[in-house]
Amino acid sequence: MSERYTMETVSHKNAFRRLLGYMKPHKKALAGAFTMLIIATAADVLGPILAKVFIDSFLMPRRFDPLPLTILIVSFILIYVVSAFMHYFQLISFQKIALKIIQQLRVDVFGKVQHLGLTFFDQTPGGSLVSRITNDTEAIKDLYVSVLSTFVQSITLLIGIFIGMFSLDVKLTLICLVIFPIIFILMQVYRHFSSKVYMMTRQKLSQLNAKLNESLQGMNMIQAMRQEMRLKKEFGAINGQHFGAMMKSIRLNSLMLRPAVYTLYLLVLIITLSFFGIQSFGTIIEVGVLYAFVNYLDQFFEPINSMMMQLSRFQQALVSAERVFGLLDDHRMAPVKAGEETPSINEGMVEFENVSFSYDGKTDILKNISFTAKPGETVALVGHTGSGKSSIINLLMRFYPINRGKITIDGAPLQSFYDDELRRKVGLVLQDSFLFVGDIKSNIRLSCDHISDEEVVEAAEFVQADTFIEKLPGKYDEPIGERGATLSSGQRQLLSFARTMALNPKILVLDEATASVDTETEEAIQEALKKMRKGRTTIAIAHRLSTIQDADQILVLHKGEIVERGTHQELLGLKGLYHKMYMLQKGDDLNKNLRCLATRSGESS
Numbered sequence: 250m251s252e253r254y255t256m257e258t259v260s261h262k263n264a265f266r267r268l269l270g271y272m273k274p275h276k277k278a279l280a281g282a283f284t285m286l287i288i289a290t291a292a293d294v295l296g297p298i299l300a301k302v303f304i305d306s307f308l309m310p311r312r313f314d315p316l317p318l319t320i321l322i323v324s325f326i327l328i329y330v331v332s333a334f335m336h337y338f339q340l341i342s343f344q345k346i347a348l349k350i351i352q353q354l355r356v357d358v359f360g361k362v363q364h365l366g367l368t369f370f371d372q373t374p375g376g377s378l379v380s381r382i383t384n385d386t387e388a389i390k391d392l393y394v395s396v397l398s399t400f401v402q403s404i405t406l407l408i409g410i411f412i413g414m415f416s417l418d419v420k421l422t423l424i425c426l427v428i429f430p431i432i433f434i435l436m437q438v439y440r441h442f443s444s445k446v447y448m449m450t451r452q453k454l455s456q457l458n459a460k461l462n463e464s465l466q467g468m469n470m471i472q473a474m475r476q477e478m479r480l481k482k483e484f485g486a487i488n489g490q491h492f493g494a495m496m497k498s499i500r501l502n503s504l505m506l507r508p509a510v511y512t513l514y515l516l517v518l519i520i521t522l523s524f525f526g527i528q529s530f531g532t533i534i535e536v537g538v539l540y541a542f543v544n545y546l547d548q549f550f551e552p553i554n555s556m557m558m559q560l561s562r563f564q565q566a567l568v569s570a571e572r573v574f575g576l577l578d579d580h581r582m583a584p585v586k587a588g589e590e591t592p593s594i595n596e597g598m599v600e601f602e603n604v605s606f607s608y609d610g611k612t613d614i615l616k617n618i619s620f621t622a623k624p625g626e627t628v629a630l631v632g633h634t635g636s637g638k639s640s641i642i643n644l645l646m647r648f649y650p651i652n653r654g655k656i657t658i659d660g661a662p663l664q665s666f667y668d669d670e671l672r673r674k675v676g677l678v679l680q681d682s683f684l685f686v687g688d689i690k691s692n693i694r695l696s697c698d699h700i701s702d703e704e705v706v707e708a709a710e711f712v713q714a715d716t717f718i719e720k721l722p723g724k725y726d727e728p729i730g731e732r733g734a735t736l737s738s739g740q741r742q743l744l745s746f747a748r749t750m751a752l753n754p755k756i757l758v759l760d761e762a763t764a765s766v767d768t769e770t771e772e773a774i775q776e777a778l779k780k781m782r783k784g785r786t787t788i789a790i791a792h793r794l795s796t797i798q799d800a801d802q803i804l805v806l807h808k809g810e811i812v813e814r815g816t817h818q819e820l821l822g823l824k825g826l827y828h829k830m831y832m833l834q835k836g837d838d839l840n841k842n843l844r845c846l847a848t849r850s851g852e853s854s
Contacts, residue, residue, distance in 0.1 A: 260571075263574075264567055264570035264571045264574050265567060265570070267570070267574055268389065268392065268393075268566075268570055271350045271353065271354060272346070272350065275346045275349065275350070278342060278345075278346050279346060281342060282339045282342035282343050282346065283339075283401070283405075285335045285338050285339035285342065286335070286339040286401065286402060286405055287405060288331065288335045289331075289332050289335035289336045289339060290402075290405045290406050290408075290409040291409060292328045292329065292331050292332035292335065293332055293406065293409065293548070294406075294409040294410060294412065294413045295328050295413075296325070296328055296329065296332075297413065297540075297541040297544040297545055297548075298413060298416070298541060299321060299324060299325045299328065300325075300540060300541060300544070301417070301538060301540060301541035302321065303321055303325075304540055305538070307321070339402075340398070343397075343398040343401070344394055344398070346393075347390070347393030347394040347397070347398065348390075348393075348394065350393050351386060351389060351390040351393055351394075354386060354389060354573070355382070355386050357577065358381070358382055358386060358573060358576060358577060359382060361576060361577050361579075362378065362382065362576070364582055364583055365579065365581060365582060365583060366581050366582050366583040366584065366648070366649065366650075367583070367643070367648045367649060368581045368608070368649060369579060369581040371608070372581075374459035374462070374463075375459070375462045375463075377455045377456070377458060377459045378576075379458055379462060380451075380454060380455040380458040380459075381455070381572050381573055381576050384451075384454060384455075384458070384569070385451070385569035385570075385572050385573050386569070386573060388451075388562075388565045388566050388568075388569035389566050389569050389570055389573060391562045391565070391566055392562065392563060392566030392567075392570075395559060395562055396559045396562050396563045396566060399555050399556065399559045400556055400559065400563075402552070403552030403553070403555050403556050404552075406548070406552045407549065407552055407553070410545050410548055410549050413541070413545055414542065414545050414549075417538050417541055417542055417545075418538065418542065421521065421524050421542065428513055428516070428517055431513060432510075432513065432553060435509055435510075435513075435557075436556075436557070436560060439501070439557070439560055440560065440564060442501055443498070443501055443502075443560070443561060443564040446494060446497045446498045446501060447498065447561075447564050447565045447568045448568050449494040449497075450491065450494040450495060450498060450565075451565070451568050451569060451572065453487060453490050453491035453494055454491060455572075456487050456491075457484070457487050457488060457491060460480075460483060460484050460487055461484070464480050464484070498561070502561055509557075510550060510553055510554045510557050511550075511554075513550070513553075514546070514550040517546060517550075518543070518546060521542060521543065521546060525539050525542075583647075583648070584647050584648075584649065584650045584664065585668065586664065586665065586666060586667050586668065587664040587665065588662070588664070588665045590661065590665045591665075591667065592658075592659065592661035592665055592666060592670075593659075593670060593674075594658055594659055594666070594670060594671070594674035594675070594755050594756065595659060595755070596624040596659050596755070597624045597625075597658070597659070597674075597755035597756045597785060597786035598621070598622065598623055598624050598658065598659050598660070598786065599621070599622040599628075599645065599656075599657075599658055599756065599786055599788065600620075600621045600622075600655075600656070600657045600658075600660075601618050601619055601620050601621075601641070601654070601655075601656055602619055602654055602655040602656070602657070603617050603618070603619055603653070603654040603655070604617070604618040604619070604641075604644065604651060604653065604654030604655070604656060605617055605618070605652055605653040605654055606640055606644060606649070606651065606652050606653075607652055608640075608649075610652075613809055614637050614640045614809050615637045615640050615641065615644075615809045616808075616809045616810045617654070617810070618637075618641060618654070618809075618810075618811060619811075620802070620804055620811065620814070622786050622787075622788055622802070623786070623801075624784075624786055625782070625783070625784055625785065625786065626786060626787070626801040626802065627782055627786075627787040627788075627789065627797070627799070627800045627801050627802075628786075628787070628788050628789070628800065628801065628802045628803075628804065629788075629789050629790075629791050629797035629800040629802070629803045629804070630642075630788070630789070630790045630791070630804050630806060631790075631791050631794060631797070631803060631804070631805055631806070631827065631830065632805055632806035632807055633807070633830075635808075636806040636807055636808060636809065637806050637808075637809040637810075638790045638806055639760060639790065640809075641788075641806075642677075642758055642760050642788070642790060644656060644663075645663070645675070645758060645788065646671075646675065646677060646758065647663055647664070647666075647671060651663070651664075658675075658756070673752055673754070674754050674755045674756060675754055675755070675756045675758060676749035676750070676752055676754030676756065676757050676758065677749065677758045677760070678742075678745050678746055678749050678757075678758070678759050678760065679745070679760045680760055680761040682733075682738075682741045682742050682744065682745035683745075684729055684733030684736070684741055684744060684745075685729070686729065686730060686731055687728075687729055688723070688725070688726050688727055688728050688729055689718055689721070689723075689724070689725045689726065689727050689729065689744065690702065690705055690725040690726060692729060692733075692744055692748065693705045693708060693709060693744060693747045693748050693751055694748075694751060695748065697751070697752065700751050700752075702725075704751055705725065705747075705751060706725065708747040708748070708750040708751040709725075709743075709744075709747045711747070711750050711777060711780065711781075712743055712746040712747050712750060712777040712781075713743070713776070713777055714740075714743035714744055714746065714747045717740050717743070746777065746781075750781065754785065755785060755786065756785065756786045756787075756788070757781060757782065757785050757786070757787040757788070757789075758787075758788050758789075759778075759787065759788070759789040759790065760790045761790050761791065761792045775796060793834065794817075794827075794830060794831050794834055795834070797817070798817040799817075800816070800817070801816070802814060802815070802816070803815060803816065803817060803820055803827065805820065805825075805826050805827045805830075807826060812825070812826060813825050813826060813827050
């Protein structure tokens with residue numbers, strides 16, 4: 250669905266126009282490269298004319314005057330030396346411009362992705378997105394590096410060749426012009442059929458990337474559940490479809506590119522030789538003119554053949570450009586500041602007023618949510634899976650736009666805050682903490698240069714992460730691989746806490762922040778949380794009810810609605826949903842403790 254949405258927004262014509270728009274900043278460099286190309290083309294065109302002069306003025310009459318002949322030979326050599334140098338430098342210039350353009354395009358695409366809203370990522374497979382940023386931009390690079398430069402060079406050469414042909418024989422040149430409509434029709438037919446083939450090829454390649462990404466992300470589950478064969482069959486099926494699309498492309502290219510052009514070349518060559526043959530019955534034919542004309546025909550069809558061969562890349566680039574510009578035009582952006590007010594978060598009071606929310610615009614995930622978290626208070630959100638706890642956090646973090654209702658911080662609407670103010674003053678810790686490739690220090694500081702090394706250490710000590718950091722060989726300079734795979738889940742979570750504390754936020758948002766840690770680590774974190782909450786508003790999603798018993802207010806959610814609210818003791822007294830959840834967890838904890846005791850007694854015996 251997402252693939253169709255983005256691709257349908259940009260036409261072939263619009264995509265090509267926008268690709269040309271990327272060339273505007275390089276006007277001067279393009280003018281220099283084009284000038285060198287014209288000089289090189291002029292040299293190429295003059296070559297056969299000089300050869301014609303040599304044949305008709307020196308070779309055929311057997312007149313070899315030393316001085317004119319020497320001038321002709323030197324001129325011939327100089328022309329081809331100039332042609333070689335100009336071709337070299339214009340090619341370098343065009344390639345350099347092309348690489349700069351594609352470099353800018355990739356930065357634009359990556360920058361766009363960074364500002365897309367979570368709605369977009371919810372609806373777009375990660376592998377498909379990677380395919381657009383890598384494979385599709387690579388195909389567009391071919392357009393600038395190979396296709397456009399080939400077309401410019403070929404068209405310039407064709408114009409030069411026609412000028413040379415007209416200088417030799419106007420009548421025959423006009424006859425040869427008949428092939429242009431045939432070539433144009435051939436190109437249009439090829440473009441019509443190839444566009445469909447390449448669209449299918451790109452879609453299947455995108456699906457291959459999506460399946461590959463899914464497999465790599467879930468490899469532990471695939472192996473644990475013995476799903477290797479199923480994933481292999483699914484990947485093989487998509488790969489087979491991609492193979493079929495590629496074979497259609499190969500058949501089309503094999504039929505309509507070089508064979509078709511070569512057939513046209515033979516047709517024109519027959520016409521040319523027949524023309525000179527018929528003319529020879531009545532007049533004397535200059536061998537030099539015949540040689541030059543046939544030479545021009547060879548040169549004439551070479552650029553046509555080059556353009557036809559590049560049409561496949563041109564078509565692939567346009568298809569890829571549609572997908573890339575579809576991504577650049579996607580309106581599902583992350584919510585940003587609205588209005589002229591510039592409020593600041595000083596106290597940290599959070600209010601939800603009759604907030605309702607739907608991800609798909611049809612089914613409400615949240616229904617009339619209202620509560621107030623006063624400065625320094627801890628508000629806990631509890632409920633079964635799918636009750637709407639994470640959706641409340643997502644709206645408070647402004648990951649999604651509010652459908653209905655109002656959220657305020659310190660009395661100011663959530664949408665009135667600048668992103669920088671909101672992200673610095675509202676600290677988020679997720680259940681699955683994310684670490685970047687780098688080291689311990691850079692993961693705590695991130696890109697906040699104002700956080701000193703001393704503050705990094707203080708933040709780590711505050712959450713008791715220094716206990717394990719000091720044991721690492723590199724301590725705070727210890728390298729961290731992708732997603733922090735070399736650290737335990739508890740260690741990753743402690744670093745996530747330290748990262749949040751380094752910002753010294755006014756509001757803490759904890760999304761089951763202790764769910765991934767062991768009991769001993771959780772106890773240490775709970776001690777740190779007590780210090781973190783002082784002077785800060787804390788909104789916490791809790792899976793273990795034992796961790797939020799001291800919360801100032803507990804909201805119990807069920808099917809997107811707040812069905813109970815109060816303190817731990819007040820909710821237990823209601824004998825409702827919270828009481829039932831608490832008793833079930835208490836029974837589970839008791840059973841776990843009994844199993845642990847049984848295991849230990851068995852080991853001691």
